[in-house]
Amino acid sequence: MKRTMALFLSLLLLLLTACGGPAYQAEELKFKPRRKKQKVSKEEMKKLAELEKAGKLKAVITQNIDNLHQMAGSRKVLELHGSVYRNYCMRCGKFYDFSYVKNSTGVPYCECGGVVKPDVVLYEEMLDSTTLAESVDAISRAQVLIIGGTSLAVYPAASLIDYFRGEAIVVINKAPTPRDRSADLLIKDPIGQVFSQIRTEGE
């Protein structure tokens, strides 16, 4: 495993994670973080931030909406499904933070009377075109694409991989994915476990 990680570190990395998918429940206007089978802890996410700081990791593309990557220090995070940390009044556009929505009972309302909606993509909605374009750009320019913690079941996120033109695809997922056969390196372990073994230089 150590040698494998050394190989990762020598290349430019890009990571696509999709742990959990959108946890936003449209019907209820409530946030229920879905139980994640292959949960990556904040400590392990910090590894990604370290790799980014070292210039190895170029971007994290995620379907998570919980801001965890940013909280762990990652800077370039492309949130395909938006974020519950950005909430806007549907009438006047005023911004509200997560705690406002979390602490409201029932549907959160703006002071103008409009409904406050999180900036997240619901199943029937289109993905944000800017985020999508940036993701395509990042993937098409990456040398290595690490796909982790996702069964690649959600489209169009899963189809983004088709834009990869680089040297190697690494799949880290405990369960089989449709991309296992095209992976140059396949690690069938929980992503959290694999990340915890990453050693950045000087460690």
Ligand SMILES: [Zn+2]
């Ligand atoms: Zn308003």
